[in-house]
Amino acid sequence: MKQFQYVRALTQQSVLEAINKPGTKIIAGGTNLVDLMKRGVTAPDKLIDINHLPLKNITATKTGVHIGALALNSVVSENNLIIEKQPLLSMALKAGASPQLRNMATVGGNMMQRTRCTYFYDVTMPCNKREPGSGCGALEGINRMHAIFGTSTQCIAVHPSDMCVGLAALDAKVVIAGHKGERRISFTDFHRLPGDHPEMDNNLGKNEMIVAVEIPDNNFAKNSYYLKVRDRQSYAFALVSVAAALDIDNGVIRNARLAMGGVAHKPWRLFDAEKSLVGKSVSEESFKQAAEIAMQGAKGYEYNSFKLKLAPATITEALKHASGLV
Numbered sequence: 001m002k003q004f005q006y007v008r009a010l011t012q013q014s015v016l017e018a019i020n021k022p023g024t025k026i027i028a029g030g031t032n033l034v035d036l037m038k039r040g041v042t043a044p045d046k047l048i049d050i051n052h053l054p055l056k057n058i059t060a061t062k063t064g065v066h067i068g069a070l071a072l073n074s075v076v077s078e079n080n081l082i083i084e085k086q087p088l089l090s091m092a093l094k095a096g097a098s099p100q101l102r103n104m105a106t107v108g109g110n111m112m113q114r115t116r117c118t119y120f121y122d123v124t125m126p127c128n129k130r131e132p133g134s135g136c137g138a139l140e141g142i143n144r145m146h147a148i149f150g151t152s153t154q155c156i157a158v159h160p161s162d163m164c165v166g167l168a169a170l171d172a173k174v175v176i177a178g179h180k181g182e183r184r185i186s187f188t189d190f191h192r193l194p195g196d197h198p199e200m201d202n203n204l205g206k207n208e209m210i211v212a213v214e215i216p217d218n219n220f221a222k223n224s225y226y227l228k229v230r231d232r233q234s235y236a237f238a239l240v241s242v243a244a245a246l247d248i249d250n251g252v253i254r255n256a257r258l259a260m261g262g263v264a265h266k267p268w269r270l271f272d273a274e275k276s277l278v279g280k281s282v283s284e285e286s287f288k289q290a291a292e293i294a295m296q297g298a299k300g301y302e303y304n305s306f307k308l309k310l311a312p313a314t315i316t317e318a319l320k321h322a323s324g325l326v
């Protein structure tokens with residue numbers, strides 16, 4: 001591993017000044033970044049440790065819940081406010097990684113983690129995300145874990161997070177700090193599709209840092225479910241996952257939120273399927289119709305075409321769980 005400088009930041013301002021310089025990266029839990037450094041995928045000159053910044057709080061606000069970027073995944077998943085008001089997020093977090101990793105990983109770091117495409121981690125293989133213009137090993141390679149939505153000829157990788165799928169479904173906002181102050185963007189606009197620039201995972205500016213995530217209050221707490229289908233029961237990335245949240249009144253769906261993981265370069269929100277559910281009765285038939293709508297535009301590759309069947313089945317099953325049908 002290349003030698004690097006390590007600096008512990010004590011103020012947000014000092015981080016914003018430091019990340020201006022090329023070769024500088026922020027480290028918090030380090031659960032992905034250190035792996036990337038060991039494998040030679042990234043080789044920063046300087047790491048800014050932000051663990052001592054006051055960004056760990058989880059608080060109720062007038063309009064929702066505010067979660068500091070340094071709150072640990074394990075702490076958020078067990079927090080009473082989250083369990084009571086946003087149980088979908090707690091479920092999604094508990095489905096991710098292992099207890100040890102959740103104890104180190106932060107909310108901001110979870111959002112910034114990179115794809116687990118094996119060609120990205122193998123520095124002897126071509127990968128446009130690691131080395132723009134070098135090609136994509138996965139397009140004609142073993143692409144079982146790869147995307148079926150929003151792909152490009154440059155990259156078919158998926159975003160690996162479970163937490164982000166839950167946050168996308170819950171209309172969360174990302175609070176970003178920069179030299180000009182704070183800005184907020186919709187969670188669904190934070191991560192990017194690969195297009196011609198798969199090296200860019202998200203829309204965070206070079207001189208910016210994530211400071212919090214905010215989730216607006218909603219009526220989904222009673223009828224939420226996160227369903228993750230994976231090769232092992234624990235510590236495995238999603239083949240397909242679904243975050244489902246319903247607002248049900250007397251057996252009729254008033255409002256719905258759906259997002260999928262393991263299928264795209266970003267958490268994949270199912271807006272059209274959500275709309276199709278509004279006003280419908282809770283029934284397997286309505287859920288199957290929504291799943292069919294959700295799959296419009298999906299495209300399989302040699303080894304991942306099974307997701308074209310697995311994904312709608314997972315959507316239907318997640319909705320059945322969320323609604324209480326099972």
Ligand code: SF4
Pocket residue numbers: 115117118119120126127128129130135136137138139154155156157198
């Ligand atoms: Fe790299 Fe993306 Fe292709 Fe994987 S899918 S090899 S990350 S360019």
